[in-house]
């Protein structure tokens with residue numbers, strides 16, 4: 001059964017493995033462990049049985065939620081799990097007074113751009129050559145009502 005909960009330090013190793021497999025890069029063990037203790041961060045993990053299948057993480061600073069990373073094991077895509085995780089983070093942020101959500105996504109990541117568009121985010125600007133591989137970052141944003 002699918003469960004959502006806060007990130008635990010013991011999840012970090014599995015998440016680093018998943019991110020590396022899926023995105024070719026990872027926030028890394030140290031950063032994820034730090035975020036698990038950061039009071040301005042909210043990192044939500046999805047589990048299925050005793051397996052960690054993904055996470056979404058954001059920082060909540062001055063009424064702005066910034067989504068830092070979002071990853072789900074492909075075996076669990078297209079079941080609405082992404083939407084549930086996204087909504088859980090948004091609901092948390094709204095309860096804490098967030099007025100906007102924003103994020104950066106790689107220009108080639110059409111799946112993620114589609115997903116965020118479906119959640120009501122709009123492209124607001126481009127950060128040129130933002131990623132290590134030279135790709136641009138698309139900044140997407142939505143006001144939270």
Ligand SMILES: CC(C)(COP(=O)(O)OP(=O)(O)OC[C@H]1O[C@@H](n2cnc3c(N)ncnc32)[C@H](O)[C@@H]1OP(=O)(O)O)[C@@H](O)C(=O)NCCC(=O)NCCS
Nearest residue numbers: 070071072076077078079080081082083104105112114115
């Ligand atoms: C982006 C990501 C988190 C979305 O996760 P997901 O669990 O597949 O998301 P959802 O299932 O909620 O929605 C994805 C699609 O499934 C569809 N869907 C939702 N519920 C569904 C259901 N019950 N049955 C069939 N399809 C469904 C949605 O309409 C959506 O369709 P689209 O891709 O054609 O727009 C996932 O693709 C991922 O981990 N990608 C790699 C990492 C990444 O790029 N992260 C973003 C970095 S910024």
